[in-house]
Amino acid sequence: MQELRVGFVVNPVAGMGGRVGLKGTDGLADRARALGAEPTAGARATAALLPLAGRPLRFVTAGGGMGEAALSAAGIAGFDCVYRPAVPTTALDTRAACRAILEQGVDLLLFCGGDGTARDVADAVGRAVPILGIPAGVKMYSSVFAVDPAAVGAVVPTDGPLRCTDAEVIDVDEAAYRANDLRTVLHAVVRTPVAPGLVQATKQVFEEADEDRARAAIGAFIADAMLPGVLYILGPGTTTGAVGRHLGLETTLLGFDAVLDGRLIKADLDENALLAQLEMVGEARLVLSVIGAQGFVLGRGTQVCTPSVLRRIGPRHLLLLGTPGKLVRTPALHIDTGDPALDAAFGPHLQVVTGYGTAQRKRVGGDPAAPIMGERNG
């Protein structure tokens, strides 16, 4: 059988800020260390590697705490070390290591860290190889992480092809986050492996092809439902992007674009530009993708979806899009506009368009792990 080549990068300081209340470690590793934090990412990486030992995998990694040490601790020998980091390591090392690994040619890049690490990895490799995160950070809102380190072994295939799907890397503004202000921005869309077989009996395994199909159907449906004279604001993401594709428009992946009567009238709007567009039309619809592993419906923190914009468009005129594959991994949606009264106006459930003429109802907020069973019968 063909040996799978796996790139492997650890951010050794990931997660340190969390234990000492720093809500993230970006640029704060020294402070975390001074507060008594111990590095833990290496141990989590080793735990994830243990089930992979003995498999026909060839690892390509970076030196010391950035990979080499964890591989050795897991009893994996015979890997290639292609990058020597500075000590202490920084985000620049993560990116440089990823680029060096990419040059060697790998089928999958396994990294250990949190959202910040995912962002650095995504910047370095883009969509060139699928990436999979071993969760070790303070924040993990991106949808590229295995549910826990032990699950990594199940996601890396023992035989057969690597099946992939699109996943978002989410940028959380750490400075704002520390002030209990959750600001999320879609940073990039990368590829990540899916785990075939885990829930096979219920037919809930979605592959790239299914996702593409669903996105195309959603795009066609929204395009068909666009009314003349109504302004459609297409938010970031590949699902909203499918609407633009169906209309043959050059919309942006990460920005907000204005579409009127089938034409792209302005791309990549900021708040003021959008408010100006809204002044010129009677009615508008905000078309958003469900983003990230936590089901964010972008609110505060994007340049555009400020409470004044949302009030102007009206909560009723939010059109949410999400593929069935995305929604199965998203127990509940989260709305955080920064204005609790406005949040409440969206109601306890939102409808998410999932295909041509089809939708799902999703709960907003609440504890995503709370059981849905037995709600009404007692």
Place this chain on the structure above:
Amino acid sequence: MQTKIHLDEDEMPRRWYNIQADLPAPLDPPLNPKTGVPVTPGDLSAIFPAELIRQEMTAARFVDIPDEVIDILRLWRPSPLFRARRLEEYLKTPARIYYKYEGVSPAGSHKPNTAVPQAYYNRQEGIERLATETGAGQWGSALAFATCHFEMDCTVYMVRSSYAQKPYRKMMMQVWGAECHPSPSILTASGRAVLEKDPNTPGSLGIAISEAVEDAANHANTNYALGSVLNHVCLHQTVIGLEAREQLASVDEYPDVVIGAVGGGSNFAGIAFPFAGDKLTGKKPEVELIGVEPAACPTLTKGLYAYDYGDVAGLTPIMKMFTLGHDFVPPDIHAGGLRYHGVSPIVSRLVRDGVARAVSVYQNEVFDAAQTFARTEGIIPAPEAAHAIRTAIDVALECRRTGEARTILFNNTGHGHFDLASYEAYYAGILPDYDYPEELIRDALSRLPKVG
């Protein structure tokens, strides 16, 4: 205290009840899909036997059930009526809940009630093979069971996504001697046309109907059989309500509320039409009739009352009914039998006239109810049947609030032994609450060119 209320075999109804006789105005006629004029019996003779065409159109109040049919129905009929006392106690409701259990049939649902007479009349007229469609496999297995008693061949076009997901229904059909193909198939022009456009399509009931109708129209020895929607199918299902009315009378009861799930409308027709007749003729003006449909496919609650095709290819007669549009492909809910864009013209008429009403429910709340029912009454219901249970529980809980001791009757159309994968999804917490994007669909339709 009595839990099961039985009828003796010789108390089985000898006649079906035809509600067309008691409608205040006749139904709008079905139209020929090619000419747009009302269909004649001749139009239908390529795919249906003369006796079923007669039953489709008759205004006679009762139609005799042939002895040969009664003989086979006797294998499981009369079906038991249960008093759901443990469910009542669990719900702490003053309501009295009764349910008719159709899961005792060999195929495990109410579908054999019409499969047997349909096979019989076709055989009487020399037909050697029946072609049909099936969604989740309930109807296909029922027809396979019925044709096997008349030594007929049976070809079933099964919606592709279910074909892969429900291997055991497929095996049942094989045991009873039928052949089952995933639809769309390359066996028909309608199937090939769909596959050409989209080789990976999951298929739909509308496409499978087109294939079966085409198969029947192109083979002289073959007719088509439909498991729901049509008037004669609803007629055959009235044995359910006729028995239930007798069974309730034997314990001095008459229902205040009658509830059934609605896919194409046949089991709802079966349990509700005898009571709807009592209502229309003024004998019981107060009885409430409720059809329950999935929020994902809300034909009666959000559809349009209009003429539409019964299938995707437009081969069936155009019928006046509530419809979501014949090209609407409902999402893949686990209650596969409720995934149909239209609904029986008679049920539609009763809803439009306010004789019956409809509610829609979400998938997870349906399984909440199914679990409650299984844990109190024992039977693990089919997801379709659980829609009726959901609403029965809701009515009973309303009685708890108001203190009213209403008598509730619902139709438990089948067991869920072949649907356990849907329970698995429910417990895994990954059962989507499919919804119907009503406003967007209206926007999309408003832009379509008007035809006809």
